[in-house]
Amino acid sequence: MALLVLTTGGTLDKVYFDAKSEYEVGEPALPHVFNECGVLLPWRIDPLFRKDSLDMDDVDRKTIRRACEEAPERMILITHGTDTMCETARSLEGIGGKTIVLTGALAPAHFRVTDAVFNMGLALGAVQSKPPGVYIAMNGTVFLSGKVHKNRELGRFEALA
Numbered sequence: 001m002a003l004l005v006l007t008t009g010g011t012l013d014k015v016y017f018d019a020k021s022e023y024e025v026g027e028p029a030l031p032h033v034f035n036e037c038g039v040l041l042p043w044r045i046d047p048l049f050r051k052d053s054l055d056m057d058d059v060d061r062k063t064i065r066r067a068c069e070e071a072p073e074r075m076i077l078i079t080h081g082t083d084t085m086c087e088t089a090r091s092l093e094g095i096g097g098k099t100i101v102l103t104g105a106l107a108p109a110h111f112r113v114t115d116a117v118f119n120m121g122l123a124l125g126a127v128q129s130k131p132p133g134v135y136i137a138m139n140g141t142v143f144l145s146g147k148v149h150k151n152r153e154l155g156r157f158e159a160l161a
Contacts, residue, residue, distance in 0.1 A: 004075070051081070061091040064091070065095070068092060080104050089135075099133065118140070122140065147160050148160060
């Protein structure tokens with residue numbers, strides 16, 4: 001049983017450049033987290049993009065979907081920016097026989113105080129235990145795609161009523 005990790009960028013992978021006084025999407029943080037945590041599950045990474053999710057479009061979502069469909073792995077974890085994570089999750093619905101979990105962070109993984117490591121661990125557990133389908137793992141909860149939204153005002157993901 002192996003895991004495919006698709007990285008697309010987002011806050012989770014952002015780094016601060018002092019000279020520019022701004023954040024940019026850097027190298028994927030997930031390999032460092034998995035290595036530091038001693039993840040034993042075999043996994044491979046395919047870094048698709050380094051984009052803020054607000055810059056993603058339908059062409060990018062088709063690229064993500066194609067990567068999921070063509071992957072031999074049944075378990076797929078996708079790191080993604082939180083602003084359009086729900087839209088991407090919905091675009092992946094209907095891929096049969098695979099458990100796909102999207103996760104991200106509200107603060108970069110390189111920050112001392114961040115939700116990134118917790119969210120990656122939650123997503124790793126979800127991708128191994130949930131039945132085939134598309135899920136979002138954020139804020140200590142695993143949500144089914146189409147049943148969740150990001151509450152920007154409160155800075156968290158919530159189930160739709």
